[in-house]
Amino acid sequence: MRISVRVNGDEASGDVEPRLLLVHYLRQTLGLTGTHWGCDTSNCGACTVLLDGVPVKSCTVLAVMADGHAVTTVEGLATSDGLDPVQEGFMQEHGLQCGFCTPGMMLTARALLDRDPDPDEATIREAISGNLCRCTGYENIVRAIRWAAGHPAAEVAKEASL
Amino acid sequence: MQVPAPFEYARASTVDEAIELLGRHGAGARLVAGGHSLLPMMKLRLARPDALVDINGLSDLDYIRVDGDEIAIGAMTRHAGVLGSAVLAEHYRIFAEAERVIADPIVRNRGTVGGSLCQADPAEDLSAVFAALRGTAVVRSASGSRTVALREFHTGPYETVVGEGEILVEVRVPIRTHLGSAYEKVERRAGDWAIAAAGAFVQLDDAGAVRDVGLGLAAVGAEHYTCEEAEDLLRGRPLSDEAIAEAAALCAQRCQPQADQRGPVDYKRHLVGVLVGRALRRSAGRARGEEV
CATH class of the missing domain: 1.10.150.120 ([2Fe-2S]-binding domain)
Incomplete structure (x- = not known):
């Protein structure tokens, strides 16, 4: 399925399997390994990213669910003005x-x-x-x-x- | 790495579209809202739907509002929305007390009221809350809407009356006056499922007797998440220590907890008695306007 996600301000699009979890989409498809993959059971919070500004555990969100939405990862915290x-x-x-x-x-x-x-x-x-x-x-x-x-x-x- | 088995995915932008998509994909299709129960079960192959119909786009089902003499809660209301609701805080303290101990703030950003009720986990706190308050569920299908008492909503562990091609769209709770409500839960660690939990509302008349009362029990095998015999025993009586003790003992006796990694049966029964007593006492205090 074709998805388009705004990740740290940039548009990312491509074909993904519906079962691909957002954490793996970020880490493996987009190479943004700052989002850590931890317990895989929505307990530990290592995979937390912001979905439209709201913290979510990306091991328990499908990449296809982020289609058309904005995701912020740790790579998106710093700006050209420096660190957050x-x-x-x-x-x-x-x-x-x-x-x-x-x-x-x-x-x-x-x-x-x-x-x-x-x-x-x-x-x-x-x-x-x-x-x-x-x-x-x-x-x-x-x-x-x-x-x-x-x-x-x-x-x-x-x-x-x- | 835990990954669900393959499935088809479709997104609904209206309730009608969700119902149509469910019909098109047949018996193997499931609705997914927050996904914080369903996706973990799919990873473990405890659930293996052929298709998911994503209803996160149904933001028109995300509301909490007064509607006549009831409070209406949309099925897509997130746990965080319930916890932060001024309407619910004004009428029913039980909601915020239960929500504060459901999972953690990040999970509560995603999980929904409708999803929690339809998951029908025997330890689901909101199922006990709505059972205590004698809420009703509004279920829609292609042929129209039907209303089901929350106490009749669950037909067993992980089973509800919501059939193929149907969607839970709203939960309604009657507004009551001279009322107090409270929720008590014991868990192994912050954010865990309950070892045992009890919720209550108490409505007192001018003489201080119980005009009406509702009890909710989670995680202890209580039929319909409640104990109607204990409610009957309290109604019309002053809420004395003896009355509370009798009702609490009846709840502990009638529930059917299972021994598991959270504790043995006698411990869970003991907890039920203690937690029902606490919930009733705090509810009654609040009904009298005390700060408890």
Whole structure:
């Protein structure tokens, strides 16, 4: 079946089998391996991407379901102005160790901040409760997202250019 | 790598088109909404439909609104929509309490009310909620609409009254006054299916007696996700500790939980008694205007 998906702002189109999962379409067909393939059962959240701006677990979405929609992966977070504040926050606050959960964490965080630019710790913990991290104990991830909330995009870009 | 077996895929943009596509693809066709139950089952070959009719485009079935003396919930309403609904928060706290413990926020962005009810998992929290509230389901086919009481909707584990060529389009819940409602669930870890769960609404009259009551039970083999004998026992009586204890014990006795990796039968029965008691107490407190 022919599908056309807007991935990180670019139109991607091609023939896919209906049973192809979105995570494999992104990783194997498009080569965007930043989306991690984890538990395959919609538990771990490593495969989280944004579908029309909303976090979804791409192991449990068919590629054909994304036809005509917009997908944002971790590769789409940074812009020509530099890193997304969420990415910068994960660097500043050591929000990762092995990095496996990080792309999904960051996309969930981005969607949270788009909805709620100044979330408290409880709100952050609730928002990322579908993204499992087995390294950090979440402390630094929560700090990283708080850092991003305190440094909106314009500020991060300004610091990067200094 | 888990991948479903091959199937044909078609997208519907209206309810009529979905019904037509179901008819065209025959008995092996299934509707897919959020897909967070069906796709995992297809990966495991527990389900193997020949064709999927994707109804994610039916955004006109994504609504929660007051309609006369009922609240109407469209079948394509996502769990996140139920959790965030001001209408439901005003009338029935049970919805937000149940939704907060269904899976996780990302899954709730995708899973739908209609999909959850039609999946008919014996542990489905929303099935218990709608059973407690004595909701009704609106089912459409090419020949028209029919209304089914939610308590008659499920015919067994993973089975419903929705037949070939039919689609659940709406769920309706009566609006009640002088009411409180609550949901209690025990799970092994955050976001898991319940070991046992109980929901309730309580309506009190001016003298403080139970004018009406509804109970919902998930994951414990309760017939129609409820226990009508316990409801009958409470109706018309003051909601005393003794009355609550009797009703809770009756629920624990009448349900038929299975021993599984979530726990043995006696533990689940014990939980039912405790959770029914808590749900009734908090519902009654809310009906009296207390903050519980």
